Amino acid sequence: MKVGIIGASGYGGLELIRLLHGHKEVESIDLFSSSEEGNIFSNKYAHLMNIYDTPLHKIDSGHLANLDVVFTSTPSGVSSKLLPSLIGKGPRLIDLSGDFRLPEREYEKWYKKEAAPTDALEESVYGLSEWNRVQIKEASLIANPGCYPTAVLLSLLPAVNNSLINTDNLIIDAKSGVSGAGNKPGQITHYSVANENLSIYKVNQHQHIPEIEQGLELFARKPQPITFSTHLVPMTRGILAASYAPLADGVTEQQLIDCYKETYKDEAFVRFNQDASPFGTNQVYGSNYCDIQIHVDPRTNRATIVAVIDNLVKGAAGQAIQNMNIQFDLDESTGLSVIPLFI
Numbered sequence: 001m002k003v004g005i006i007g008a009s010g011y012g013g014l015e016l017i018r019l020l021h022g023h024k025e026v027e028s029i030d031l032f033s034s035s036e037e038g039n040i041f042s043n044k045y046a047h048l049m050n051i052y053d054t055p056l057h058k059i060d061s062g063h064l065a066n067l068d069v070v071f072t073s074t075p076s077g078v079s080s081k082l083l084p085s086l087i088g089k090g091p092r093l094i095d096l097s098g099d100f101r102l103p104e105r106e107y108e109k110w111y112k113k114e115a116a117p118t119d120a121l122e123e124s125v126y127g128l129s130e131w132n133r134v135q136i137k138e139a140s141l142i143a144n145p146g147c148y149p150t151a152v153l154l155s156l157l158p159a160v161n162n163s164l165i166n167t168d169n170l171i172i173d174a175k176s177g178v179s180g181a182g183n184k185p186g187q188i189t190h191y192s193v194a195n196e197n198l199s200i201y202k203v204n205q206h207q208h209i210p211e212i213e214q215g216l217e218l219f220a221r222k223p224q225p226i227t228f229s230t231h232l233v234p235m236t237r238g239i240l241a242a243s244y245a246p247l248a249d250g251v252t253e254q255q256l257i258d259c260y261k262e263t264y265k266d267e268a269f270v271r272f273n274q275d276a277s278p279f280g281t282n283q284v285y286g287s288n289y290c291d292i293q294i295h296v297d298p299r300t301n302r303a304t305i306v307a308v309i310d311n312l313v314k315g316a317a318g319q320a321i322q323n324m325n326i327q328f329d330l331d332e333s334t335g336l337s338v339i340p341l342f343i
Ligand SMILES: NC(=O)C1=CN([C@@H]2O[C@H](COP(=O)(O)OP(=O)(O)OC[C@H]3O[C@@H](n4cnc5c(N)ncnc54)[C@H](OP(=O)(O)O)[C@@H]3O)[C@@H](O)[C@H]2O)C=CC1
Pocket: 006, 007, 008, 009, 010, 011, 012, 013, 032, 033, 034, 035, 036, 073, 074, 075, 076, 078, 096, 097, 098, 145, 146, 147, 179, 180, 181, 182, 183, 184, 311, 312, 315, 316
């Protein structure tokens, strides 16, 4: 397969390169840049020395049309302009940004940017690998899920879909490392702002709120407003999302646990890990795993459902490659069978 990456120099792009480099079906990876065309990539990223001593390409639709897969890992508002003209022209398109995940009106409300054209949005398929394989396989354009929604939906959908928890007052408390904010300088990721600090941000305004609500509706038929809060943790990678909800009437902790074990029993990348304590982001670092743990407090009858992922892998590049594998009838683990980095 001939693959292209637009936004190669960002965190998501660099992670795509790292994983695709070891993918046995990928014969070439062309790297595209909007700002550094012609520059030798390894001059900017020393870790790629002797591996990618190649120039960055100009973003050119003729060049892109000759590839089998094009990944866009660009800030919101970019792929909505770049990709529509490529739909149905040859390459499978996999977008890591939020541009094709939401209906027009929702996107403009939460992202405060112009939405992608309606016909392009109609073509896009939401790429939550474990829950949408049939549609992903046929899609010409995949909207790869956001990092937080990946952790939240994978960990909530079995319970919600089987009506095992009461979702009326669902509270989701999520925390992310700073690489979630991208590879560009910004106030929130400034060392002296992030270090020795734990902060909450975008309260009730996070752009992943409508995406999670949409996922609950799409995969579990539960159109339910959620309370979702996001926190910045002074670490580089990782997301921990904890959801709190009462058990539905008559449901036991064991039923909840059995449901998760059954739902994910054949999944390569979802590990139900009931006993680990502590249970944290470093157990999935650098890998495509989503680990899930559940506890019910008998005093409150409330379930705590926790998921950890690496935001750059299962939350971005890894899931994008898993989706590519689904599209090309490959084993979903191809290029993704890496053991988490022990740190
Ligand atoms: N970081 C994360 O954990 C996750 C990120 N995402 C989403 O994935 C996307 C990429 O994220 P991330 O890699 O972190 O972002 P970065 O800011 O690290 O990188 C984005 C890259 O996009 C390229 N770019 C910027 N403007 C343009 C443009 N106008 N046209 C074409 N390319 C452009 C830049 O490269 P150049 O200047 O060379 O063109 C840049 O390196 C974002 O939409 C993000 O929200 C999704 C899930 C997780």
